[in-house]
Amino acid sequence: MLIPSARLRDGVVVLTGRVVGRRPRSRPFVELAGRRHGCSDWVRIGQARLRRDGTFSVSAPAFTDVDIAVYRARVRLAPNRVSVTLPRVIELR
DSSP states (O other): OEEEEEEEETTEEEEEEEOOSSOOSSOOEEEEEEESSTTSOOEEEEEEEOOTTSEEEEEEEOOSSOSEEEEEEEEEEETTEEEEOOOEEEEOO
């Protein structure tokens, strides 16, 4: 999975990307997970459907109580096949 764009726009975090390799036959959900601090647990904050061409755009409100947060996308392509992006740090203020 590739994430060419991870940005903050008007208080909303937007991750766009695409799944590379063998595409699933169904259209699974792409989950957006974030964490406020480096060592806290991942929290699912948004989701979107994977498009038929393998691209996606998922967004969620940004955390308001911190200056920097970490976000990542995750998609379950099959029961035993999960793809996760590398964490992306976004400055919120």
